[in-house]
Amino acid sequence: MDPKSSPPPSPEENATITTSLKPKGKASTSNKKATAKTIKSSEAARKKKKKTSNSKKVEESSSATPNTKSEKQTTPLQPQPQxxxxxxxxxxxxxxxxxAIRSxxxxxxxxxxxxALSKYLKVELDYDNPSAFKLALKKGVxxxxxxxxxQSFRVAADPIVHNNQESEEEALQINILKHASDGGTxxxxxxxxxxxxxxxxKLDNGTVFDRASTFSFQLNGGEVIKGWDRGILGMKEGEKRSLIVPPKLGYGKRGCKPDxxxxxxxxxVVTLKKIS
Incomplete structure (x- = not known):
């Protein structure tokens, strides 16, 4: 036997060699499938975890945010005036x-x-009888x-609505200097x-800016300042009043140049001479 040549392999060695020489393609494909399956499973788990986390956030956000629609449905309606x-x-x-007063x-x-009452009766109720209107007011009082x-009227049975928005600086001050000498008739x-x-x-400093011995106008006809419409209302012939008129009821921020x-x-200081 040639010393360089190897002895023939035994049956056991042949089996080992044969096994080692078998192609590994099938095993490799199986491993790849298993690996891919593992990756897919991992990705699915991550997605599921992420979805669960997002769902929790949405639930937390929903619980923190008030349900406006629900609140609106449960809020009681304000009573409407009858x-x-x-x-x-x-x-x-x-x-x-x-x-008319209630309207x-x-x-x-x-x-x-x-x-205002006379106008309402005339415009809204189509009633225009000054004499009967005047007698009805007198009877009602x-x-x-x-x-x-x-010269204002309200229903005695109705509640009084107070209006405290007018400050002292905005209020008209009226002082009766001389009563009418008629005994109230x-x-x-x-x-x-x-x-x-x-x-x-006069102005605050005593400067006289206007005066007249005779001046005629219609009360509440928009012909004079509001301070006069209010201050002369209710006066009787021969009566004298002092009126202190604030800017709001006078000429306001603009004034009346040049005086x-x-x-x-x-x-x-106003004296009522005649009513017609």
Missing amino acids: PLPPLKKNAKVLDKIIY LKSNHPKGSSRA SNGTLLQDG KEAASEGDNVTVSYIG IPPDATLHF
Whole structure:
């Protein structure tokens, strides 16, 4: 035997060699499939975990955020003001006045003015009888159905609505310097009346900016400053009043050049000479 040549392999060695020489393709493919399956499983697990985490965040966010729609549904509705019952066709004049007062819903504690009531009856209720209107007001006050304050009226049974928005600086100051010498029998000036007055007007420093022995105008007709419309209301012939008019009820921020500066408080002494 050639010493360089190897002895023939035994049957066991042949088996080992044969096994080692078998192709590994099938095993390799199986491993690849197993690896791919493992990767897919891992990815699925990560996605599931992420989805669960997001769901928790959404739940937390939902619990932290109030349900506006639900709140709106559970919020009780505010009570709506009930409309006035319709006025009867054969209603008396006093009933029409009461209806007008309640319809106008004046925010002033004094109620609604005579002029406003007269206008409402004429425009809304198609009623225009000044004499009957005046008598009905007088009857309503005398029997306690109406309460009168100056030339304003309100229903005695209705609650008073107070208005405290007007400050002391904005309020008109009225002082009666001389009462009418009629024993209270003369009628007081009311909205819509034509009145004739004499007056003198001064500034805070005493400077006279205007005066007249005779001046006529219609109350609440938009012909004079608001301080005059309010201050002369309720005066009787022969009565003298002092009116301290704040800028808001006078000429305001603009003033009235050249005599009245901006934001001027005006001091008037007014005597009512005639009502017509």
